[in-house]
Amino acid sequence: xxxxxxxxxxxxxxxxxxxxxxxxxxxxxxxxxxxxxxxxxxxxxxxxxxxxxxxxxxxxxxxxxxxxxxxxxxxxxxxxxxxxxxxxxxxxxxxxxxxxxxxxxxxxxxxxxxxxxxxxxxxxxxxxxxxxxxxxxxxxxxxxxxxxxxxxxxxxxxxxxxxxxxxxxxxxxxxxxxxxxxxxx
Numbered sequence: 766x767x768x769x770x771x772x773x774x775x776x777x778x779x780x781x782x783x784x785x786x787x788x789x790x791x792x793x794x795x796x797x798x799x800x801x802x803x804x805x806x807x808x809x810x811x812x813x814x815x816x817x818x819x820x821x822x823x824x825x826x827x828x829x830x831x832x833x834x835x836x837x838x839x840x841x842x843x844x845x846x847x848x849x850x851x852x853x854x855x856x857x858x859x860x861x862x863x864x865x866x867x868x869x870x871x872x873x874x875x876x877x878x879x880x881x882x883x884x885x886x887x888x889x890x891x892x893x894x895x896x897x898x899x900x901x902x903x904x905x906x907x908x909x910x911x912x913x914x915x916x917x918x919x920x921x922x923x924x925x926x927x928x929x930x931x932x933x934x935x936x937x938x939x940x941x942x943x944x945x946x947x948x949x950x
Contacts, residue, residue: 832877836870857923861890864930865899867916868908872900875914892928894939904939 829837843862851858862869890896898908899918908914918932 831879832874835877836873839873857925859890859896859921859928859930861895861897861899864919864921865895865897865916865932866919867899868914868918868933869899871916872903872908872912872914876912891939893935893937896928897930897932897935905933905935906938909933 839862843860847860885902887895887901890901893905895901895903897903897905897918898914899916900908900912900914903912903914915933918930921930924930
């Protein structure tokens, strides 16, 4: 993906854009948190202790997990898509990758481990599925009770009064997802 040292430092656990937590993950030293592009401080040198000091300050990319790479690519594409402009009749756009980032990241980090035989892609999050949970094809009860995904779901910048985002507390069910699950089980 052509990532530089600043984007890969400390084997980052990604945070949503604009959260002030981009960059380093929760286990990184405080100097690396916050998304700035500063160099690794000498208090936390890279590499074994027997390397010369100049080698310690050279960027050393961390191995990136499949989930981290997937999330980075998703955020990159999301940033590009956010530039699209729509005219009437489009009045509201729900982007669960932004407002439901924590459950989405939790789902991808837990279940995107190694190659898969099948990948389901969706373009339009249902009002009681991914729009509530941040998980693709993610009916609330399945995401919360069966997959065990947790995390706060924020309120989108604009909501339709008939389609409020209640997150993992949403009492409604995505009919199409319940129907397809019955057909395959």
